[in-house]
Amino acid sequence: MDKRDLVLDVKNLVVRYETEDGIVKAVNGLNLQIERGKAIGLVGETGAGKTTTALSLLRLIPKPPGVEECDHMFLDGLDMLSLSVKELEKVRGKDISMIFQDPMTALNPVLTVGDQIAESIFLHEDVSYAEARKRAIEMLEVVGIPGERANEYPHQFSGGMKQRVVIAIALACHPKLLIADEPTTALDVTIQAQVLDLMKNLRKHYKTSLIMITHDLGIVAEICDEVAVMYSGNIVERGTLEDVFNKTKHPYTEGLFNSLPNINDRKAMLTPIKGLMPDPTNIPVGCPFHPRCPYMGEDCKQPQWERAISDTHFVRCSAYDRPGFRIEREER
């Protein structure tokens, strides 16, 4: 039994969408644990299954076409898989909540922002609607929007302010776990910095655990304690920031770092990872990365499992069974 104080413990999560065009395998046997108060970055290319993982944690995968399988999923000790629809509605927004990628479409255009925040408070806390409205206005001020704007509609706000409203909705009931799905992707760079700062401060203030979904390694370094790198519906490497950034083990993670521009050598060519992410309806056998991997060997076509490099660092790569195997990045 794990002795750590876990806010989230997911084992062997599988999500697939069974459509007419074939079975889309979005998440394939993912394990994820988050300690209380910690922030983990979920990194990966578009289509790696990050958002599907997040929706699955909220138990919001549309069924059909979605099919979920999971050994266990505990949210702060609560068995999420055994909850009824009614019980899940009580957990969503209260214990676990989510910030969505595109603030432009995440707010209901015909309801005032005050009402949209108050709704969450009214649903989960034992207060009158007037009281919920009052707390919604306070929440608006917490995210840096004047309270008197509570009666305005989303179209009267800019993109960055809309994202602040979405953050206010997500944090209104002080959730134990917050999932932020690329919260800054749709915003321009200066606003990104403001929103990230806000999230960082609020997270500390409310002691919320965080899953930060992003494809921006810079954001991860800025905000997170741990990193999990996702590829084709699974976590291929996870560990502390130090583990993954400085002691990179997985060839895919190495490829991600190599494809970043080098600030000291601006003329250097970028080194992209060859090929494309596999089609989720047709994932290669064994390690899904092997067709693109420079270290590919026969063992890569066998089923893969996680190897512990240290107490905190795990990698899903069979090449480490080869005697003396190292990736290039490590030798530098």
Add this chain to the structure above:
Amino acid sequence: MIRYIVKRAVMMIPVILAVSFVVYFLMDLAPGDIVTSLMPQDATEHEIEMMREEMGLNGPLIERYFRYMKNLLKGDLGVSLSMKRPVMEVFLERFPNTLKLAFWSIIVAMIISVPLGIAAATHHRTWVDGVSMIASMIGVSMPAFWLGILLILLFSLKLGWLPSGGSSSFKSIILPALTLGTAQAGNLTRITRSSMLEVIRQDYLRTARAKGVSERHVIYKHALKNALIPIITILGSTFGNALGGAVVIETVFSWPGVARLTVTAINTRDMTLATGCIIMFTIFLNLTLLLVDIAYAYVDPRIKAQYSK
């Protein structure tokens, strides 16, 4: 908002002028002459001329048109040639009946189509969707007079619960409203369904679900209000149809409304009555569309914001 309403109302004037001119002109062109049919067979040419003069049917078209419009501003639409009564009086006597029929038929149509359309959209591509789409196809394609006759056969003749025609009691509105409402429900169901399908895919419903809002509230509070705009548009034109297109229903149920009055007026070449009825119709239809536009603003704050600029 008020400024918008005023602006929108002023825009109605050219529409009404254009329609009234076309109607007046066409009625003038129409073959058949009320004067000859009113006069005895052996009336002399001179007597017929005298009658024309008396009824104000002499002079060039434009001159007569302007005289007509001037009177219209005073609320005078002339005297019905066949009924020998002021057109306005006849119209206002019948119009409440038409309005009543249109109103109740819309209520019937909404009661049927809004829940059905929502059910079809939330159960997209299941048997619920299939059944409601087939039902709405039947509603759209079934001729209203036929449905009316079937309903009369069942409820009036066989069961004897409801009167088959007239407008003597509240009961007599039930069958015509049901018939007209069912005919409109088909279209309205399809619009509700497609509008809901559009909204159901939106991100903000996912936000609502992630907040812990129950599915029922997600649909009826968060989705429906967004889906209402196309529904209101169709409701407006449906109401227009119910005002004007109810001729068949009014005939089947001998409902004393304006639509039937207009058709009778045309058939008897009572041009003053026909012209007056059509122009009044145009005015009321324009008012309905104005109401629809105002309703938009109440549903969608983005439209309201545009108006207040």
